[in-house]
Amino acid sequence: MNEPVLRQHAEEQYAEELALLTAGDERVRPPGWRMSPQAVVTYLLGDGDKITPKYVGPRRLIEVAVATLATDRALLLLGVPGTAKTWVSEHLTAAISGDSTLLVQGTAGTAEEAIRYGWNYARLLADGPSDAALVPSPVLRAMRGGAIVRVEELTRVPSDVQDALITVLSEKTLPVPELNTEVRARRGFNLIATANDRDRGVNELSSALRRRFNTVVLPVTRTAEDEVAIVVRRVAQLGRALELPEVPAAMEEIRRVVTVFRELRSGMTEDGRTRVKSPTGSLSTAEAISVITNGMALAAHFGDGILRPGDVAAGILGAVVKDPVSDAVVWREYLETVVRDRPGWLGFYRAARDV
The missing domain is CATH 1.20.920 (Histone Acetyltransferase; Chain A)
Incomplete structure (x- = not known):
């Protein structure tokens, strides 16, 4: 028997709506997507009937966000606190990949291992570098699975750690020099980052990294x-x-x-x-x-x-x-x-x- 949890992930809480949309979705789906871009927008904004709105705001913003994720560009959701950046990113990943749990929480203490990979040091010491000793980050797991990964509060992450994303976003590969290999992203992989525009000046994105993103600014609720x-x-x-x-x-x-x-x-x-x-x-x-x-x-x-x-x-x-x-x-x-x-x-x- 499953233990009750305080908060379900989006794909669990809205499983019936996602299944309903997927079953009736006959439009073209990008590689690796569980539903079409049009169905993703309907899931976010609702249909006035069986699909409840998850976000109340300009439709065009959500369409731009979804269209971005269907390309090779990453998505940056920018806005003041409380404009539903995290909420929108979670529901986008739930609708597109069916898994919103691939998440890097950005803080001043976020290490490069959270973006790239780490090591199981017991195995590393016993056997040396190997696939079994490598501990994949959420980004690496998303690349292998062709899924969407989320990075929360990107501007809170130290600048040198942020730049570990540049190769991932531009080349769609993650080098693993210790194993003389690389991980190539499967089709369907992309990244959604969120940033609080009140944190400007904390750890600004480099111009090289910012060029890898399309930015969508989520506004304060209009009315x-x-x-x-x-x-x-x-x-x-x-x-x-x-x-x-x-x-x-x-x-x-x-x-x-x-x-x-x-x-x-x-x-x-x-x-x-x-x-x-x-x-x-x-x-x-x-x-x-x-x-x-x-x-x-x-x-x-x-x-x-x-x-x-x-x-x-x-x-x-x-x-x-x-x-x-x-x-x-x-x-x-x-x-x-x-x-x-x-x-x-x-x-x-x-x-x-x-x-």
């Missing part, structure tokens, strides 16, 4: 209604996954959180009449989802089962005030100049002041 729809859908999914007690969907509080985040992000109230200061944090859609999910847990376990302003006020404060000095000033000014006199927001104002 409040789209953002509300994303929050509602993801909160419902998380509630089921976490087996939270049922809490009636409180659209009023969801809209309130989305409104606060959008106004503070843009520096302007939704009616365009009042300028407000923006905090240092990103206030992404992902953080709005977290605030609502936490509020539902509070309402279920410590409240009356109804999501109220007091259940979300503390979560909003934690999301907004990252710098205890400057952000606290921004938040107090926003409360006093915008929230206090807004019709229907008195309960939230009091809850936020109490926090």
